[in-house]
Amino acid sequence: MLCLGIETSCDETALALVRDGVVIADVMSSQADVHALFGGVVPELASREHYRLIGALCDEVLRRAGVTAADIDVVAVARGPGLLGSLLVGMGFAKGLALTTGARLVGVNHLHAHLLAAGIAAEMAYPALGLLVSGGHTHIYRMESPRHMPLLGRTLDDAAGEAFDKVAKQLGLAYPGGRTIDELGRKGRVNPTMFPRPYVDNDNLDFSFSGLKTAAGLVVQANPALIKAARAVATGSALSADASHVDGTEPDSALPDISDLYDMCASFNHAVADTLRIKLERALVRENGPLPGAPAAPARKKRKKSGMVAVAAAQAASPEQAAPAADAGQGGPAPNPHRAPVRALVAAGGVAANSYVREALGDLARRAGLPLLLPSPALCTDNGIMVAHAGWRLASLGLGHGLALEAIPRGRSIPDDFTMFRSV
């Protein structure tokens, strides 16, 4: 089965071809440069760019694979959530292609496609617990199958990626800044008490990153040298400061102290990763019961003010000791004995490319004795391969859509409105 995947939900125009689950070609054009000037995606510009590029990119992916449009069995398209004008470009193109070639149309939930991408390089084990962390979403799902993924928790305000991008913007770093903050942090040292673990002192599985973003903003405001250091990094002059550090020569006194920037980024990465880990661990305990070897659930302390586990972390002997104790999740509902325990942890979306997040979740998976399935970093951010792969999985189950398929903008949930066809 040859499946073409089309992704135009935000600012990447991306197409890929998957044959029987094997990726045979992919193309992608990122609009990051177009939007960088504005510090965020401008919807009208995004849809115009998709429209300008999609035809040529389709020709190119077919050429690279050595196939023609007539060979396509399934046209899978990201139907949402996303920017409506951008989605409509991919959707119109996919419908036209399906109509003229007779291929099956499959509307793919962009968020599910991110998670299913973890099953490209490794065998997916269902049910799994899936953490989707991207620029627009921070969701925890119970993944029952490629089609059924009940939502267990969601962000109430900013998504994790948004927090990264806004902090990067405050520092004057280019959009999107998540990857840069990850890379800068690798050169620094984590101060586990610099930032709070936001919205963990409760019993739920939801997220709220706006407080962490504000805390980082206050640190930047109080230390303007961080912005200077970020500018030095952006212009490359930080490299000479780094070099003088390594070769022992006197650093240039005109250059700001880069190490504070590195430490702040390390601490921010750590706070995001730890917060994600805390909530995913809580979800796992609710699905499967206490982790092997976990101490008995501690009595929940009453706090005057919610949201700041950094205080608890500060009182602990080390950040490693602080982290598991900071999870208040053992007090939630007992696992449902009629529900199969989850067999794997999955994380995907742009922030799942973050090295701190990958480490923190790897540690959780080891403690839980479960596999952690992650897409390669390149497949964590938006791409066409994940849509083609998800489309192939859904079509293999006999699922598809008619031409009435609707695009779903951000904020509306994606209906499960598949039609059953015979298997392709």
Ligand code: ADP
């Ligand atoms: P969306 O689908 O919501 O547009 P993506 O899944 O493409 O989002 O992810 C983009 C987001 O991922 C951006 O917010 C970007 O800053 C963030 N991101 C990408 N790489 C990293 C990284 N290594 N560390 C942290 N954030 C990252």
Ligand code: MG
């Ligand atoms: Mg995405």
